[in-house]
Amino acid sequence: MRRIVVHIALMAGAALMLAGCGFADVRSPVPEFMRAKAPEPPALEPAPDVKRMLKEKLDSVFTAASQPTSVRVSEPRPNLRGPGWTACVKAEVISVTGKPLGTRTYRVEISGGVIADRQKVEAEDTCNTESYEPV
Known part of the structure; x- marks a missing residue:
């Protein structure tokens, strides 16, 4: 035993x-x-046509009440914080009361061919140094 x-x-x-x-x-x-092998980074999706996306769905960035005019967009860049792309969008907007607010700039995140998120640009953001093309 x-x-x-x-x-x-x-x-x-x-x-x-x-x-x-x-x-x-x-x-x-x-x-x-x-050691285990490091996981492969996800494949980068092709660069989106941001101009077309904005023409079709401008209200995903600016509200209709702001009546955006002179809309301009920068070249899309790969998103450094995750999958997808980012681009900067500028437009002249007005307030709800009809007073001009001036130029507003937003950074948009594009994932899966749609605008997934938008954030207002801060003073230290790289959108201030981008070159823009009209939509």
């Missing part, structure tokens, strides 16, 4: 030691051949 218990303990110990021999994380401090 004692022999069986010893064999079971040895087998369990060997199983635990072998379980630790799996591949380590990409950033683990083990030799390169023991």
